[in-house]
Amino acid sequence: MQRSTGEYKIKPIKKRVRELLGYPYPARIPKDVFVEQWVGISRDEFHRAKDADVKYMRNRHPLIDMGWSRSDCIRYLAALGLADTPKSSCLGCPFHGNAQWRHIRNTSPAEWADVVAFDAAIRKGNARANATGNRLLGEAFLHRSRLPLDQAPIDHVTAAEWAALQQQPGASGVDAEELEQGVENGCSPWACRGAETEDVQSDFGLAA
Ligand code: SF4
Known part of the structure; x- marks a missing residue:
């Protein structure tokens, strides 16, 4: 997931910012040329506030500056x-709950097709990472059932999922509400929770 965060989120943002600044890659960007990027992380999650890793982007966190919580x-x-x-x-967030997947499927066929195609494309990991020796062990799926998204049980919690929850309540840090509604907290490409822990990756069927 760390690799995908960079590859699918931060990299396209940097590419677009370079274009907006008038210095597309690989042009050198002068020191005093930069964008200020506002990232909406609330006070409750201040630990997610991160600096960008390039000098031509400076992250600001206005909600934290104002002291605003999620509430x-x-x-x-x-x-x-x-x-x-x-x-x-x-x-294509792997932390979506079933309600979010259904919302995409039921309201936006084009986005659903896009995300189903993305899910299929990540099955064997990231092509560049594989080519450079960081091969994905296993397979990656967006839905926690580890089924292709267009076959995943997004209309109900399956008997197997209920059984797992009842056998080990809270053991995986996921409850029935989270299966349905997804992770409650917010994030940004610079604070993608997929990059946080191996545990979370395995909870969500991710090996990338
Ligand atoms: S956790 Fe946030 S940044 Fe990461 S994929 Fe999901 S929505 Fe995107």
Whole structure:
């Protein structure tokens, strides 16, 4: 997942930022030319706030600067009549719950096709990483059932998933609500939770 975070999220952002600055790769960017990038991480998750790893991008975290928590954000959105605002996330996030997968499938056929194709494409890992000797051991799947996304049980929690939860309640750090709604906390490409621990990767069927 660490590799995919860089490959599929941060790399395209850097490419676009370079284009916006007028210095596409491999042009050298002068020291005083940079973008300021605002990343919406709330006070509750300040540990996710990270600097960019290049000088031409400077990350700012306005919610942390204002001291806003996730609840403050929800209250603010509700006051604007936007209480139903979903949390932002990457389309192909492996931390989606079934509700998020269903929402994509039921409301956006093009995005669903895109994410099903992406899921198939990562099965053997990242081509470049494989070529450079960091071969994926096993297979990667976006859905925790370790089934291809278009065959995964996203309309209900399966008997096997219930049985696993009942045998080891909380052991994997995942409960029934999380199976349905996904991980509650927010993130950003610079704070992708997929890069955090091996445990989380195995919880979510990821080996990449
Ligand atoms: S955890 Fe966040 S940054 Fe990582 S894939 Fe999911 S939505 Fe994207």
